[in-house]
Amino acid sequence: MTIRASHLPSSLTLVGAGKMGGSMLEGWLAVGLPASGVTVIDPRPSEEMARFCADRGIALNPSRPAISDVLVLAIKPQMLDEAAAQLNGLLGPKTVIVSILAGKTIGDLKGRLPAATAIVRAMPNLPASIGRGATGAAANAEVTEAQRLMADALLRSNGIVEWLSSEDLIDAVTAVSGSGPAYVFHLVECLAEAGAAAGLPADLAQRLARATVTGAGELLFQSDLSPDTLRQNVTSPGGTTAAALQVLMAEPHGLKALMRDAVAAAKRRAEELSG
Ligand SMILES: NC(=O)c1ccc[n+]([C@@H]2O[C@H](COP(=O)([O-])OP(=O)(O)OC[C@H]3O[C@@H](n4cnc5c(N)ncnc54)[C@H](OP(=O)(O)O)[C@@H]3O)[C@@H](O)[C@H]2O)c1
Incomplete structure (x- = not known):
C-alpha cells in the first residue's frame, strides 16, 4: 500500500527525539509531512537533532506547544511517569496518541494520561531506521477511521505496518519482529x-x-x-x-x-x- 499524502496529519508533536523518534521523523518528512506542522519535544536534544530542526524549520521545545492532530510518544518507557503531566497538556479532544513505548499498554497510557482518548499502540523494529521496518499496531475503540489512516501513513513511512485485531497480540509481535x-x-x-x-x-x-x-x-x-x-x-x-x-x-x-x-x-x- 502506498502512502497517501492526504492521510498525513496537518500537525504532529513528537515527544522523544532519540534513535527511534529521530528516524521516524526523517521518514515522515520524506513522505511529505510538512515540517511547519511538526513540533519536537525533547528536553536534551542531540546537537544533530537541534540542527536538523533548525534547518527544516521544525519547532523544537516551544514554550507553549500547540495541540496537534497526532502526538507520537517515543520516550523510553521508564520516562512515562515523569513526562505524564507535560503530555496531558499536549492532548486535545481530537488528538490521537501513537505510542511506540515497549511494554506500556493502552490501559497504562490511559491511566497516566487522563486527557487521552484515541490511542494507537505500535511496535516498530530497528530496520525502521532505514525505512525497512516491520510494525505491528493496535488501536483502541476511540480511534476513528481517519485517525487510523493518519497513524498508518506515519508508521508506513518507516516500513510495513500490520494492524492487529487485538492489543493482546503485541507481545507476540514483539517476540517475532520487534526482537x-x-x-x-x-x-x-x-x-x-x-x-x-x-x-x-x-x-x-x-x-x-x-x-x-x-x-x-x-x-x-x-x-x-x-x-x-x-x-x-x-x-x-x-x-x-x-x-x-x-x-x-x-x-x-x-x-x-x-x-x-x-x-x-x-x-x-x-x-x-x-x-
Ligand atoms: N530502538 C528500537 O529498536 C525500538 C523498537 C521498538 C520500540 N522502541 C521504543 O521506542 C522508544 C524510544 O527508544 P529509543 O531507542 O529511540 O530511545 P532513546 O534514543 O533513548 O530516545 C528517547 C528520547 O526521549 C528523550 N526524553 C527523555 N525524557 C523525555 C521527556 N520527558 N520528554 C521528551 N523527551 C524525553 C530522551 O532524552 P535523554 O536521552 O536526554 O533522556 C531521548 O532523546 C522506547 O519506548 C522503546 O521502547 C524502540
Whole structure:
C-alpha cells in the first residue's frame, strides 16, 4: 500500500527525539509531512537533532506547544511517569496518541494520561531506521477511521505496518519482529563461526556470512516467491544445501524447535515486562 499524502496529519508533536523518534521523523518528512506542522519535544536534544530542526524549520521545545492532530510518544518507557503531566497538556479532544513505548499498554497510557482518548499502540523494529521496518499496531475503540489512516501513513513511512485485531497480540509481535533483527544478526555470527570452523580465515567467514544474509534478505524482499519456494529452488536433491538442511531441519531439535522456544521466551518476557 502506498502512502497517501492526504492521510498525513496537518500537525504532529513528537515527544522523544532519540534513535527511534529521530528516524521516524526523517521518514515522515520524506513522505511529505510538512515540517511547519511538526513540533519536537525533547528536553536534551542531540546537537544533530537541534540542527536538523533548525534547518527544516521544525519547532523544537516551544514554550507553549500547540495541540496537534497526532502526538507520537517515543520516550523510553521508564520516562512515562515523569513526562505524564507535560503530555496531558499536549492532548486535545481530537488528538490521537501513537505510542511506540515497549511494554506500556493502552490501559497504562490511559491511566497516566487522563486527557487521552484515541490511542494507537505500535511496535516498530530497528530496520525502521532505514525505512525497512516491520510494525505491528493496535488501536483502541476511540480511534476513528481517519485517525487510523493518519497513524498508518506515519508508521508506513518507516516500513510495513500490520494492524492487529487485538492489543493482546503485541507481545507476540514483539517476540517475532520487534526482537527479530537480533536473531538475524546472531545467525550471521553463527554462520561466520561455522565458516571459520570449516577452515576459512575468520574475517573472510565474517564477510561471506554477512553478505549471504543481507543478500538473501534482499532477494526475499524483492521476490514474490514464498521463503519455502526460494529454499526449495536452491536445494538440489542430494546436494550440499540439502545436506546442511537435513541438519537444520532435523526434528525435534532443529532450527524450527529452537526458534519456537526462542520466540516463546521473548513473548513470556514481553508479558512480564508489561505486567
Ligand atoms: N530502538 C528500537 O529498536 C525500538 C523498537 C521498538 C520500540 N522502541 C521504543 O521506542 C522508544 C524510544 O527508544 P529509543 O531507542 O529511540 O530511545 P532513546 O534514543 O533513548 O530516545 C528517547 C528520547 O526521549 C528523550 N526524553 C527523555 N525524557 C523525555 C521527556 N520527558 N520528554 C521528551 N523527551 C524525553 C530522551 O532524552 P535523554 O536521552 O536526554 O533522556 C531521548 O532523546 C522506547 O519506548 C522503546 O521502547 C524502540
